[in-house]
Amino acid sequence: MTRDELMRRLAALRQAQVGGRRAPHKPLLVLWLLGRFAATGRTHVELLPARPGVPEQAVRLLMDQHFTPALEPVIREAVGLDPAVLGGVTDLAVGRGRRKRRAGFTEEVLAAYAYACAFCGFDGALGRHPVGLEAAHVRWHSQDGPDEVANGLALCALHHTLFDAGVLGLRPDLRIQVSPVYVARSEAGRAVDALRGRPVAAPRPGRPGPAPVHVEWHARQVYKGAGAGAA
Structure with missing residues (x-):
C-alpha cells in the first residue's frame, strides 16, 4: 500500500454511531496500531508503508478528523504514542480535504x-x-x-x-x-x-x-x- 492510498483510506474512515452518539472505536483502534508501530516497528496487520513520516501523517490526520486538541495528550498516552511521533507533519493534502481553522x-x-x-x-x-x-x-x-x-x-x-x-x-x-x-x-x-x-x-x-x-x-x-x- 502506498502512502497516498493509506491516507485516502484513513480520510474515508467512517465513525460509527451508537444510540445517536459518536463511537470513535475505529480511529482509536488505528491509533493504537500506530502506537504499536511506533514502539516496535511492526503491527499485527500490514497497514503502514515503512517510510519515514508516514506514521506521523496518519496520526495527525486521525487526530484532526475525529478528535479535539484538548484530548490529544490523553489519547496519545493511552495508545502509547510518543509526542515526537506527531511532530513535523505538514503535508496532508490527500483524500478528503481538511477544513482549516479560521485565523482570528x-x-x-x-x-x-x-x-x-x-x-x-x-x-x-x-x-x-x-x-x-x-x-x-x-x-x-x-x-x-x-x-x-x-x-x-x-x-x-x-x-x-x-x-x-x-x-x-x-x-x-x-x-x-x-x-x-x-x-x-x-x-x-x-x-x-x-x-x-x-x-x-x-x-x-x-x-x-x-x-x-x-x-x-x-x-x-x-x-x-x-x-x-x-x-
Missing part, C-alpha cells in the same frame, strides 16, 4: 469573554498576555463545528480539557453540568463539583453566547450524563 477565532472568543474563563472566572496573565486561557469549540472543529464566537467559549486550560472530555457540559439554560460519572478525592478535584448549576458567564455586549444547536450537540455527543461510561 481564538482572539475573538477570548475578547468576547473579556479574557476570563466563562466557567470559573480565571483571568491570569503574564504581563499583558493571557496565560492558561483557551478558546474552546462547543461543537468540535473536527465534527464540523464552525470557527465562530457562537460556537466558542473562553475557558481556562483545566476546564477546557474537562469540557472536551465530557466531565463538564451545558444545560439549555446555559448553566454548567458536572457529569455524575466524575469523582474526585482531593479538595482541588472536588472544586469541579462546585461548578454544578452555576451560570456560564455572558459574553460582552453585542457578542453572541453559545448557540443552542451547538449546546445540544455537545450534550448529546460529548457530555457524560447519567448512564454514560467513563471511557
Whole structure:
C-alpha cells in the first residue's frame, strides 16, 4: 500500500454511531496500531508503508478528523504514542480535504469573554498576555463545528480539557453540568463539583453566547450524563 492510498483510506474512515452518539472505536483502534508501530516497528496487520513520516501523517490526520486538541495528550498516552511521533507533519493534502481553522477565532472568543474563563472566572496573565486561557469549540472543529464566537467559549486550560472530555457540559439554560460519572478525592478535584448549576458567564455586549444547536450537540455527543461510561 502506498502512502497516498493509506491516507485516502484513513480520510474515508467512517465513525460509527451508537444510540445517536459518536463511537470513535475505529480511529482509536488505528491509533493504537500506530502506537504499536511506533514502539516496535511492526503491527499485527500490514497497514503502514515503512517510510519515514508516514506514521506521523496518519496520526495527525486521525487526530484532526475525529478528535479535539484538548484530548490529544490523553489519547496519545493511552495508545502509547510518543509526542515526537506527531511532530513535523505538514503535508496532508490527500483524500478528503481538511477544513482549516479560521485565523482570528481564538482572539475573538477570548475578547468576547473579556479574557476570563466563562466557567470559573480565571483571568491570569503574564504581563499583558493571557496565560492558561483557551478558546474552546462547543461543537468540535473536527465534527464540523464552525470557527465562530457562537460556537466558542473562553475557558481556562483545566476546564477546557474537562469540557472536551465530557466531565463538564451545558444545560439549555446555559448553566454548567458536572457529569455524575466524575469523582474526585482531593479538595482541588472536588472544586469541579462546585461548578454544578452555576451560570456560564455572558459574553460582552453585542457578542453572541453559545448557540443552542451547538449546546445540544455537545450534550448529546460529548457530555457524560447519567448512564454514560467513563471511557
